Amino acid sequence: MITAAASRAESRDEELARLRAENGRLRKAEKEWELERDMLRKAAKYFASMAV
Structure with a gap:
């Protein structure tokens, strides 16, 4: 028998x-x-450097 506590x-x-x-x-x-997130940051940094 299983008790309520058990x-x-x-x-x-x-x-x-x-x-x-x-x-x-x-x-x-x-x-x-x-x-x-890290990949997106790297991609954003890459494309930002290309725009300059």
Whole structure:
């Protein structure tokens, strides 16, 4: 028999696992955005130097 406390503990564990997975996805996305931002900065710098 599962008690209410055990049920809550499982739901907390599930929530923690879900939040950790989401955190991992967000960190990966942040790295991709940083790479894209850096590439755009370099492209802007390149094209700005060509206009001079």
